[in-house]
Amino acid sequence: MGCGEFLVKYILFFANLVFALAGLTLLGLGIAVQLQSTDIVQIADYNIQIAPITSMVVGGIVFFIAFFGCCGAIRESNCMLVTYSIFMLLLMIIKLTLAILIFVKLDEVVAKVPFWLNESFKQDMVSFQAIEKTFSCCGPEGASSYVRTPLSATCCATAPCTISNAYSGCNEHVQQFFQTFGLAIGSVMIVIVSIELVAAVFALCLANTVRNKSRRARY
Numbered sequence: 001m002g003c004g005e006f007l008v009k010y011i012l013f014f015a016n017l018v019f020a021l022a023g024l025t026l027l028g029l030g031i032a033v034q035l036q037s038t039d040i041v042q043i044a045d046y047n048i049q050i051a052p053i054t055s056m057v058v059g060g061i062v063f064f065i066a067f068f069g070c071c072g073a074i075r076e077s078n079c080m081l082v083t084y085s086i087f088m089l090l091l092m093i094i095k096l097t098l099a100i101l102i103f104v105k106l107d108e109v110v111a112k113v114p115f116w117l118n119e120s121f122k123q124d125m126v127s128f129q130a131i132e133k134t135f136s137c138c139g140p141e142g143a144s145s146y147v148r149t150p151l152s153a154t155c156c157a158t159a160p161c162t163i164s165n166a167y168s169g170c171n172e173h174v175q176q177f178f179q180t181f182g183l184a185i186g187s188v189m190i191v192i193v194s195i196e197l198v199a200a201v202f203a204l205c206l207a208n209t210v211r212n213k214s215r216r217a218r219y
């Protein structure tokens with residue numbers, strides 16, 4: 001095995017270990033966002049579910065394909081390496097598209113949060129307490145949201161719940177949540193796509209080397 005082939009083989013192997021971890025990261029972020037936003041999804045546009053669900057699906061697929069790439073690199077299997085490269089290119093397109101959608105739509109989704117929360121609060125204050133408990137917040141705009149009714153127990157960390165020890169408004173907390181996790185998911189995807197492009201090229205180069213080696217062995 002030549003020095004170049006050796007380097008490509010093990011660079012590809014360790015790169016796929018990174019992909020596997022990145023895939024688990026996307027999977028974890030998707031699960032975290034989905035669990036944290038369950039109560040919000042019930043009152044908001046269901047389109048906000050697209051990012052976390054797709055993140056979980058893509059993260060799981062990335063982990064599987066990365067494992068496939070590790071095996072192909074170690075075993076020097078031409079078939080596995082070519083298949084791996086094709087899958088990587090397809091995933092690159094999917095993740096790049098999703099990342100672009102997240103960055104384009106994120107501000108729009110964040111801007112709609114106050115409207116969703118205000119409408120939910122007006123319609124059912126009891127159900128709104130689930131959001132207050134999840135995000136440690138009080139009403140859409142703080143204690144002032146409870147004009148004609150007593151403060152909810154979920155508005156404060158300790159009892160008795162009063163204006164002086166009430167949390168700040170949920171609008172700010174929920175907006176910050178979507179802003180942070182949206183940027184995190186999109187950024188992780190962009191980084192993965194950049195590294196995957198290099199890995200796909202390396203895999204094709206290694207596959208070509210393995211194929212040529214196999215041909216020379218026949219003669």
